[in-house]
Amino acid sequence: MNLAFLEDFAPIGILLLGAAICAGLDLREADSHGPALGRIRWVALLALLLAFAASIGFWKSSFGPTPPDIEHGSLVIDRFALFFYAATLIAAGAVVLCGSDAESELDPHRGVFYLLLLVSCAGVLITASATDLVAMGAGLALAVLPMALAQGLRKTDAEAVRTAIRALSVAGFSLVAFLIGAALVAGLAGTTSLRAVPAGLTHVDPLLVVAATMVALGAGAQLGIFPFLWWRSGAGSRLPALPFLAGTVLGFLAGSAVLLRLLAGGLGAGPSTWTMTVAVLAGITVVVAPCLAWRQRRLGQTVVYLLIAQLALVLASLPEISRQGTAAILYLLLCAIPLAAALLGLLASIAAQGEGDASADLRGLWARSPLLAGGLAVLLAGLAGLPPLAGFFARLLAVDTALHAGLGWLAWLELLSAVIGGLVVLRWLLTLFDARVDGPELALPGRTAMVGIFLCAGAVLSFGVLIGPLFGIASRAGLSPLIGP
Amino acid sequence: MPTDLTLTFIVFAPLIGALIVLSMPVRSDLHRFRVRTTALFATALPLLVALYDLLSAVVSPGAGAIPQPVVDAPWLRSFFFQLDYHLGTDGLNLLLLVATTAVFTAVVLASWRHRERYRTYFALLLVTEVGITGTFATQDLGMFIIFFCWPVLPLGLLLAFGETLGSRAAARRLVVTQSLASGALIAGTLLLLLRSGNTTLNFTTLSTVKSLNGTPGLIVETLFLAAALARMGAFPLHRWFVDGVSVASTPVGMLLAVSSLPVGGYALVRIALAMEPNGALQVVVPLLALALLTLFWGALSARATQELRRIAANSLVAVGGLVIFGAATFSETSLSGAIYLCFAYVFAAPLLLLVVGAICDRSLLTKLTPLAGAASSAPRLRLCFAIAAAALIGIPLLVGFPGIFEIVIAGLVAHRFVTAFVLLGVVLLTTAWWRVGHRVFSTNPENAEVAAVPDARGSEFYSAWVLAAGAVLFGLFAGYFIPYTVQGTALVSARISAVAPVAPVKAK
Numbered sequence: 001m002n003l004a005f006l007e008d009f010a011p012i013g014i015l016l017l018g019a020a021i022c023a024g025l026d027l028r029e030a031d032s033h034g035p036a037l038g039r040i041r042w043v044a045l046l047a048l049l050l051a052f053a054a055s056i057g058f059w060k061s062s063f064g065p066t067p068p069d070i071e072h073g074s075l076v077i078d079r080f081a082l083f084f085y086a087a088t089l090i091a092a093g094a095v096v097l098c099g100s101d102a103e104s105e106l107d108p109h110r111g112v113f114y115l116l117l118l119v120s121c122a123g124v125l126i127t128a129s130a131t132d133l134v135a136m137g138a139g140l141a142l143a144v145l146p147m148a149l150a151q152g153l154r155k156t157d158a159e160a161v162r163t164a165i166r167a168l169s170v171a172g173f174s175l176v177a178f179l180i181g182a183a184l185v186a187g188l189a190g191t192t193s194l195r196a197v198p199a200g201l202t203h204v205d206p207l208l209v210v211a212a213t214m215v216a217l218g219a220g221a222q223l224g225i226f227p228f229l230w231w232r233s234g235a236g237s238r239l240p241a242l243p244f245l246a247g248t249v250l251g252f253l254a255g256s257a258v259l260l261r262l263l264a265g266g267l268g269a270g271p272s273t274w275t276m277t278v279a280v281l282a283g284i285t286v287v288v289a290p291c292l293a294w295r296q297r298r299l300g301q302t303v304v305y306l307l308i309a310q311l312a313l314v315l316a317s318l319p320e321i322s323r324q325g326t327a328a329i330l331y332l333l334l335c336a337i338p339l340a341a342a343l344l345g346l347l348a349s350i351a352a353q354g355e356g357d358a359s360a361d362l363r364g365l366w367a368r369s370p371l372l373a374g375g376l377a378v379l380l381a382g383l384a385g386l387p388p389l390a391g392f393f394a395r396l397l398a399v400d401t402a403l404h405a406g407l408g409w410l411a412w413l414e415l416l417s418a419v420i421g422g423l424v425v426l427r428w429l430l431t432l433f434d435a436r437v438d439g440p441e442l443a444l445p446g447r448t449a450m451v452g453i454f455l456c457a458g459a460v461l462s463f464g465v466l467i468g469p470l471f472g473i474a475s476r477a478g479l480s481p482l483i484g485p
Numbered sequence: 486m487p488t489d490l491t492l493t494f495i496v497f498a499p500l501i502g503a504l505i506v507l508s509m510p511v512r513s514d515l516h517r518f519r520v521r522t523t524a525l526f527a528t529a530l531p532l533l534v535a536l537y538d539l540l541s542a543v544v545s546p547g548a549g550a551i552p553q554p555v556v557d558a559p560w561l562r563s564f565f566f567q568l569d570y571h572l573g574t575d576g577l578n579l580l581l582l583v584a585t586t587a588v589f590t591a592v593v594l595a596s597w598r599h600r601e602r603y604r605t606y607f608a609l610l611l612v613t614e615v616g617i618t619g620t621f622a623t624q625d626l627g628m629f630i631i632f633f634c635w636p637v638l639p640l641g642l643l644l645a646f647g648e649t650l651g652s653r654a655a656a657r658r659l660v661v662t663q664s665l666a667s668g669a670l671i672a673g674t675l676l677l678l679l680r681s682g683n684t685t686l687n688f689t690t691l692s693t694v695k696s697l698n699g700t701p702g703l704i705v706e707t708l709f710l711a712a713a714l715a716r717m718g719a720f721p722l723h724r725w726f727v728d729g730v731s732v733a734s735t736p737v738g739m740l741l742a743v744s745s746l747p748v749g750g751y752a753l754v755r756i757a758l759a760m761e762p763n764g765a766l767q768v769v770v771p772l773l774a775l776a777l778l779t780l781f782w783g784a785l786s787a788r789a790t791q792e793l794r795r796i797a798a799n800s801l802v803a804v805g806g807l808v809i810f811g812a813a814t815f816s817e818t819s820l821s822g823a824i825y826l827c828f829a830y831v832f833a834a835p836l837l838l839l840v841v842g843a844i845c846d847r848s849l850l851t852k853l854t855p856l857a858g859a860a861s862s863a864p865r866l867r868l869c870f871a872i873a874a875a876a877l878i879g880i881p882l883l884v885g886f887p888g889i890f891e892i893v894i895a896g897l898v899a900h901r902f903v904t905a906f907v908l909l910g911v912v913l914l915t916t917a918w919w920r921v922g923h924r925v926f927s928t929n930p931e932n933a934e935v936a937a938v939p940d941a942r943g944s945e946f947y948s949a950w951v952l953a954a955g956a957v958l959f960g961l962f963a964g965y966f967i968p969y970t971v972q973g974t975a976l977v978s979a980r981i982s983a984v985a986p987v988a989p990v991k992a993k
Binding site for chain 2: 046093171324327328366368374381385386387388392396397399401403404411412415416418419422423425426429430433435467468471472475
């Protein structure tokens, strides 16, 4: 019996095995709140680390002169997939570290959360590897639904459970939208294989626009594009911080992987009737999201809206179907993930101390907790795209990509979005540095969270300077056989 | 001998200083003294290195045309454009770079008695310096954009921290205007690359590629001009500057001055004219009109208003009109004059604002009428005011004279009629400053109830001394520096001449 295929599935297998161990530990210790409950986090981190190590083997071999693509019919482990493998596993690790201060609010379901997290990571990996519409749909469901479920784990809070049910419903709705779009594509092309889709789409069909719109909405919902941005921001919710953070970050990755594989890859080689629809959705989101951020009085929601505005640039860059366009999207993701993990992790840590994230709570934080406020200020500056931080380059590349795609109006909207985002961040910085100090002194995050936030903040600070090598990696990952005509 | 690391040190030493300052405690007076001393070192060291290492290049024969010293390393490849870490000094930027390092030292000295948000204030001040010196030092358009955008948020925060009436509104206006200016610069650059098919952002390469014709060239030029003029505070984009200076504390006002016209004027010549000469030729008349509007608007507003800080701010806006006129004349002499006037402004404008700020802060008065005779017994302030105002209207032997002289001489050859109006504007500007000087510094027995403003002393005096020394020395020895600047502007002028239907007249 040939078991070589097991090697190809090693990262996904390790994650699922880790999930099984987490489930076992949870079953054993859930009632007693025993010492194993505290160890589950480290089991999950170990699983993520081992899966990352297993991916490195593929990574190294795929960067040789003739990188091998390892086929499984509906899955492929190419450089594009490996990029997402690495990004997902590192992002999940960062989420676990940064959000560790908030994990106690999940008790006694901490083990269930880590189980769902690892399953969700496996889902993102499958989504990134999928070369078949059915596999992609399955992967996306596996990535999205566990995190939507995890948001309902704080069962003692009725409001949180209601919001989680709403999140689960919207996740289900977005998946249905994606599957309808995928079914239409399959029907039009006569195949579910993404490799064969371009050949099947020989003429311009109005139905293709509908299909692409449904796919863009279904996958874009994970990025929080219009009209899903209210849901993604968790507006008015009291969702548990750690699942919300994990769901946000993994959702960004899963949605981006689907959009790139299916739209830029699968449909990119066919008639480009879908590009304007996608550009319009992106255009609305890049303007609406920072405007909504301006209206918020809670920093958490402001941050999520600004992240959505930044992630909408993924959608905005899709119409430029080229290696550079794809690489720009991948670099943008690299920049957005540590920002999201560190900012939301810091806010989770503040919330864990019983302090709110409303502007009244954070006023004058600089005088009360300078390190905490300084960290928030640096991360917010990164979110605003202050040069030479990573966010600046991500925006710059997105604007150039839109211009190359012939979408000058979208480039202007992106610049407008940057200006509004800058104003929003300025207002929050003024709140943090306000001379009026009214509130308790806040402690720094716990040691584990501190390590995660420090690493993510380091990434935010250095990714701009390291744009050369990072973009090099992104452009190699962007040269997949599925990308480009 | 300049080394590759010289410019990197000059640009980024303040950033290291900012990080050190942020990590220092501020619990006692001794701690605070250490913080400001660190900030002083972080600004003075680049100044000393710049004076020692860079100014020697000025006397080298033929220097100024080619960037030297240079550090050039690839940064971003495999995208639609290439980005390089490329720093270098030539005739266009060297003097501005040196002057900026001097002004930041003066600003730290002027902030010696600052008490609020100690670490944040000095850290932001040092971070701002990186942005402005970087703008002057870079030889790559991509890096220029980065440094151009860099100081917007730090300046906005510094302005808002003033917490005077209207400071937040002024900060918001600054951030919006400068963000839009940065956006225009980014959009113009990307359009230029897209239309020209060029991928490198190197200044030298960009100034040799074929200029865009017709509408694309006009659009790119308009975007570049919008960015440069908004940063300069030219009419009608001057409100951020006037509002900012009128509500800012004295050192922050000085920062606003050094980050406005010098950076904008430099961007006007280096980017708007050199990168897109075809487009520049299409906007000569609007540029001349804008120059006159800015000059007259600033001068008349300064003449009409009663608020002392607003008078200073408006009169500084008017100086921008002279720079625009010099740039719009296109000859190497006028361009050299525009750059030299920007250089003069770097010393004179902060000096003027320092004096005005000292008078307003000590008297707790802002209006001109109640201030009559208030500074009559302050000879140092009077001297500094005289030097600053005289430098900015081109009185001989001061740093502003060579710039304005070159602009007027070249203007008389190319646009005689407009030059007459420009001279009229300079006269108006002179009357505005004469009014201030006469009112505030001369003895007025009718206003005896106003307490006399004490004279400049301590760190404030040293700050003024640094700026006044620059304004006098670079005026006295302008003969050494003008040829160097002309070498730099000759390339820009030659590029415009190459695409012009009739070559612009070269003034002798």
